[in-house]
Amino acid sequence: MADDLPTEFDVVILGTGLPESIIAAACTRIGQRVLHIDARNYYGGNWASFTFSGLQTWIENCKQELNTELAAACKGQALDNEEIIPFNKRNQTIQNIEVFCYSSTEDGEAVEEAGALNINSALLTTVTSSDGQENSSIDISKNHTSTEQNDSPEGRSDLEEATNSDQRSADSTLETGTIVEVEPSLTQAIQQDSPKTITYSQIVKEGRRFNVDLVSKFLYSRGLLIELLIKSNVSRYTEFKNVTRILTYHNGKIEQVPCSRADVFASKQLSMVEKRILMKFLMHYIDYELHPEDYQDYENSTFLEFLKSKQLTPTLQHFVLYSIAMVPENAKTIEGLKAMQHFLRCLGRYGNTPFLFPMYGLGEIPQCFCRMCAVFGGVYCLHHSLECLVVDGDSKLCKAVIDHRGKRVDCKYVIVEDSYLPEQICANVSYKQISRAVLITDCSILNTESNQEISVLTFPPADKGQTAVYITELCSSTMTCMKNTYLVHLTCSSTKPTAKEDLEPVVQQLFTLSTENDIEANDRTKPKVLWALYFNMRDSSGVPRQSYAGLPPNVYVCSGPDHCFGNDHAVQQAENLFHELYPSEEFCPPAPNPEDIIYDGECAQQEPSESSIPVDSKAEASAENETVVESYEDSEAQKAE
């Protein structure tokens, strides 16, 4: 099949993470011929999302040693005056993987994921589940929360749910501050499928309901990624849910942070005067640039000192520093003000919190850009590795790449995700690390009437020198976990050797880690962890290009995910690289409407029949690989289903 690949492309992109995928889409939008390759058999690289079984496969693969020898096939492909730079084939970005299972595994051995076809998880992540969960989602291109309107009986139940959620939002604050948990015996009596009864075999069986993100990030509703999705019309490929609440860990308990006007109004934790001080502070400094006289004296102090000087009470300082600005304690005043401003400007665009989460997981986002790329003629090969770069001996420019079957593809530019770079090039690079934990739990960290909250929790650093832990808790209506479970992500910059050492103390404070089935009633104030995964991910986001030695000038590097909460770094990186390649071209202009496209056989640069051939047999089944313009409307329809 690889023989069907054209022998020449404008841009070859290796890696399907977010920045690479954005660049791929941007290049095809200006008519460049793009070959987008990933050695893995799934989209997204370290940005991917997996079903439960897909995640197991990923864990195994990460532990495996791969053959690092250069394939013999490519040796004959280089000419005399050409040099070869081999690619790295071992994924060294993930380390210290540890898995713990706390749920009952009695009958778990023989169970298989329902409907699992094979280990090709890329397939599974795109399967739409059709259970009757709350489905109202946000279409960001409309700039407001859209509520589904249909005439069917489901429409009715939707209505009723909406009413319930009204009451819930009004009442939710009543319980803040105290963790309310129904007694287990009661729960069992009332609810048949009580959280307590979930076993490991159920998780495996319902594994397709999970979409576990390798990186846990949300989209700021006015962040670069949302703006890009809207501008480029890529937003039509995806749906979002609004994060419903911002939480913090304060004085030993979890509290809801009042961050919008409605929250402040309803908050029971704040006194009247605190309400006014907080609102006044936030409203005033949302345009902090207009009042330089108010913060100038504190430009060299920390943001925290600045907050103290503005008569904010300790509670308010905590809320603003950790949950609104989300900056570390040692952040300078300007840094804090900027972060706070960004948070505040994002409020109210789609809801009462500034964050959006993509349905089916963050791994959807790179795929959406790949889809746009494919619609405009990009060619995709998954599970297809490149062996080496071919560099011209005189100009030192990269002329071509050679794949694992020895096929040579000429190209003008190569964009490569940094994990593929060989050791010789990265010898001088020092990386940071991100500590990650993924938990499947049986109930929410802060129960309210609704069991469908999407929460962001900032856990302040325990000691000086440590960093805050960002925790996100996803409910089943985000289509990332099975019913009656929650998917909890913990993320921080690593300060200790392993992710487990960094994060387990926090996990222990918030959750019950026990394999015992019958826990004392008073222990049931915390959610129970059913399954846990720890790992470290390499953070290459801060690595400057100069640190890579001997890289041809027309080879560009994309970094993996950074430790930040938003996605601005990846988008900015993609835009900067695109402009280095094509300084005078527009970055991701809006895609035209299907009805405005003129189909003219002579003008079409690539014949549909030619480009519609899936290049890789394994990717054949994936809808993402249909690269024809004509399939555009069809794929739209598929998505709509």
Add this chain to the structure above:
Amino acid sequence: MHGRIKVKTTLEQQEAKRKEREKKLQLYVSATQAALHKRETGQLDKEALDLTAQILALNPDFASLWNLRREVFLQLQTDRSEEEMQSLCLGELTFLENCLRVSPKSYGTWYHRCWIMKIIPKPDWARELTLCNRFLEIDERNFHCWDYRRIVTQSSSVPLPEELEFTTSLIGKNFSNYSSWHYRSKLLPQIHPDPLRIGRVTEEALLNELELVQNAFFTDPNDQSAWFYHRWLLGRADHPVSIRCVMVSLDEPCVSVTFSHPVEVQEDLILFLNNRPIFVSWRTAGRKEKRSLFWVCDLPKECINDPCCQYNFQVLWKDGEAKKECILYPGRRESWFRDSATENEFFSLDLSEGKSNVLQQELKSCKDLQELEPDNKWCLLTIILLMRALDPLVYEKEALGYFETLKVVDPMRSGYYDDLRSKFQMENAILKMEYAESCLINLSKKGLTRLCHLEHLGQVTHMNLSANQLCALPSNLCMLRRLQVLEVDNNEVVRLEGLWNLPQLEELSLQFNKIQNVSDLQPLSSCPRLSVLHLHGNPLCEKADARTQLESLLPHVNTIHLSLI
């Protein structure tokens, strides 16, 4: 660059759009004509429904077509079974729902929905309620939907506490919602009625509401909806109409009656003399008003010709809805009986002790807020109102200080604040006069811009209005039947309509005002006892023949001063 996808140019797009629009317009016009033709020829059939449906789906504000639909439904009602009507109406409700999704604020559509729900054989009000809630979720301030929702809740008798809970939840989402606050003000007096005061709520409920509304204005003090609701919470009970004062004078001779509210009087105000009704004709003191606080009648001379006799006067309004007595003792020329402003607390709130503690708390938190938000006009105004409600005289000086701040922070409304302050100043002066049991009232140097509460001044003989900013003397000044001396020096008076028909007025001082013409003094000719008039410092004094003209206009005035004495 090579290889880009070809896209229609904007010109091509425009042309395509224009053609599409033209086609649409043609369809629209022909469908409209067909529908109207059907109406003219009386073909009220299902085809008419289909035709109008097409047009209304595009333009729901076409009232005639909604009417046509109603005519069709009335026609169908005559010959269709109940089941058929039910399914027709259900179809109509679905159609209406689709129309509302396109334009959720169309008057015609909501009205038609209401109409259909009235004729549908088996209405499903629960579904209507969910529909309303859904629409309010999308736009919590859609007042069309709020109106319809009230009809729905009435028809389906939703428990009121549930409704209150609903308004709470919407306010929780966004408290800038007049509709929701207003609905609360209608629900609370029904759920927690105060047994003593009509239209008010119990103290416990009031406390809860005050806390809720305080949350709102501490969160956003510039949002007026919460402040308006707060004002409603502090409002007085609605008192029924009463007669405040009855005054008898033998000099005219006449009887005057002052009401608590402006009323219209015809045959329903009856005067009894020693328990026998006597025929009199009532007139207002002014010349034109239909409704008035003040009514006066001439007494037939033959009724009161014996000065040594005691006369019992009684007035009865609307068969006893309001009444008052007044006794004229032997030898007296005049007499009055009236409600006291101090005893009845006309100018403060009628409060229990508990509630005035609540108000003290409110005042304290508003002052806290004002410290944080010194420029917030709503907060300043509320502080003043709270002080008035608690005790007008104790807080007099403090309140005047807040007025000054208020005029500085909100200069656009300084006129309004001046008028409000004038009102409070007069109320205070009236209270002080009554405490002093005096018939003199001194309102000089109060910065008055208007006069009010004159109905409380029936017994006043001397009034000093000097050194204020009055431009006119209002017509209800004639309620002051006993007024003998009136000083209005150093004002900006141009017109004198109010100085009309004051039976006792003897001396009038109008020095340093802006009276231009002799003819402006015309109303004074109706004051029979006027003998001294001070006009120094008015433009009219400059005129050469001023004195002659005045003497011919007011022959009964003995002394007219055109210059300083």
